[in-house]
Amino acid sequence: MTSEVAVALKDVEKSFETRARKEAAGDEGKIFAVRDVNLDIRRGEFFTLLGPSGCGKTTTLRMIAGFEQPTLGQIFIQGQPLAGVPAHLRPVNTVFQSYALFPQMSVFDNVAFGLKVKGVARDEIRRRAGEALELVRMSEMGGRRPSELSGGQQQRVGIARALVNRPAVLLLDEPFGALDLKLRKEMQLEIKNMQRQLGITFIFVTHDQEEALTMSDRIAVMNRGRVLQVGSPVDIYERPSTRFGADFIGEMNFIEAGRLAFPLPAGVSADKAVLAFRPEAVKFHEGEEHADRLGLDAVVADTIYIGTDLRYILNLAEGQRVVLRSQNSAGAGRDVLQPGARVRLSVHKSDIRILTE
Amino acid sequence: MRADAPALLTETASSMWTTRLARLVPPVFTFAALAFLFIPIFVLIAYSFNASRSTVVWQGLTLDWYAAVFDDRRLRQAVMNSAFVALFAGAFSAAIGTLTALAIVRRQFPGKEMLSTALLAPIVLPEIVIAVALLVFMVAMKAPLGFTSMIIGHVLVTLPFATLIMRTAAVALDPRLEEAAADLGANEWQTFLRVTLPALAPAILSAFLMAATLSFDNFVMSTFVTGVGSTTLPIYIYAQLKTGLTPQINALGTLLVIANMTVLIAVIGYQFRLRARRQRLSQ
């Protein structure tokens, strides 16, 4: 694929000087918020930075917006290097987690702000701000103050205020973090539809893996300032490349390869490798052994009934644990295995990932 | 167990009394302090209506002293001078204080810590020292004494207070708002005018009123740097002490109290409305 690159990060690093204890920071008394980050974000793409709190997502976004300068490396927007370009001249807009609406201005004036400071004609400001408010279904609220809106409404205004400027790239830093679950789900769908309609490149930050999987075209999994893997939601979920990524996204079983007779690819040492597979890939074994399946002996430790699913916690003979999840089809309740039952499990070899990091 | 019960009862009863007494202490003190503050003012107001020339005797009601205040041309001039100096000193203090506070809170520069400490030094430095220093400086520069030296002097005295107020406000100002403005394409100047300044407006008003009030009744600095024609009210009243004070001064005091109260109530009302709005925001 040769789609145009909207935003590129080349060997980007950001460290902060710290006065905190030396042990807490790195060797040089610095905190590395972002390290060795290389990303090519395509035009019109919904791109998500996913990772736990403190992994450097916000810092990455702030460097693209121009609020922070990278200590090393380069950032490009549509091929143009951004070094030395101040925030107010960059063709990006940000939707803040804390909304950051101007409290002394009306909703309409908040949305019109970007156009006003750029000297756009009055009639055009009125038209475009009106359209932006319509897009987020807030047309009725133009005369209100931000203090008179709910959290979800404030976030809608924040989105309109950014989109009205027709940015090349929209940056969203955990925009739904302060919303309750139901509203969050609604906003996820709305934002995703909006992005499809407008065709603007979105760079979205979240620590919520489900949110990332449902909304994104591609995801970058981050941990401790580094990007571990970039790929589609399917890649990220089904083919995680690191133990961290496998563990962070969805539920995963890990077994040390050294304990099993499992054929490893050449060059992979058994004491470093870990076998990873999803709970839904584990089956109770029936019939004879297959060459393309890994067989495991286990004892049922616990059974958990969660409505649509049944979860079995199983102790392996090797002293490790495995979780099995099966669809709770009608009538299956009869056959629920009791703790202590001995079972034979099998996992299809194509469902097993061999991880070394 | 039963035998113990009465003893227990009296003990809790007596401890109840002591806690009750203890609870009474703070309000009593507060009340005493308030009385101490306000009784002289009420006495002043009462005597401004006293027909007698003497403050010791009460001879019935009169408004003559108020008439005298409005008739006294030199007194009127002194009030005007004070107001003029207070207006400019307050405005300059508030403006300089705002910019200084923003620099200290928002910017990084070498010597920042020292500057922010140095700015507060005049609060603990005796005012008379600053006054003498300014006088020496003005004389050395061969600058004439008058309104300019008065305003400079009053800015020196009031600036630390204005800066302190503005610094508190600048610390409370969400830096995200300024980032949001820059993000939307506003340069530094536009951000300052359209976002920072409106957000700081209530604090700037407070700083201005604080500085103007301090300036209005400033005496020490004023006596050193005043010139011909720039006599302010405190200097005028002090000069009159020598020729003998009439109850006219009580009437003037009452008028000043009323003026002060009006401004204070207006400000409190304004801040109250603002707080109510903020509370709605946080809900």
Ligand SMILES: Nc1ncnc2c1ncn2[C@@H]1O[C@H](COP(=O)(O)OP(=O)(O)O)[C@@H](O)[C@H]1O
């Ligand atoms: N201004 C700063 N000064 C010092 N350390 C910072 C600063 N900003 C972020 N950090 C550190 O950088 C790391 C990454 O932070 P951040 O990008 O906010 O993470 P995330 O958004 O993924 O939660 C954290 O360890 C954080 O403490």
Ligand SMILES: [Mg+2]
């Ligand atoms: Mg963050």
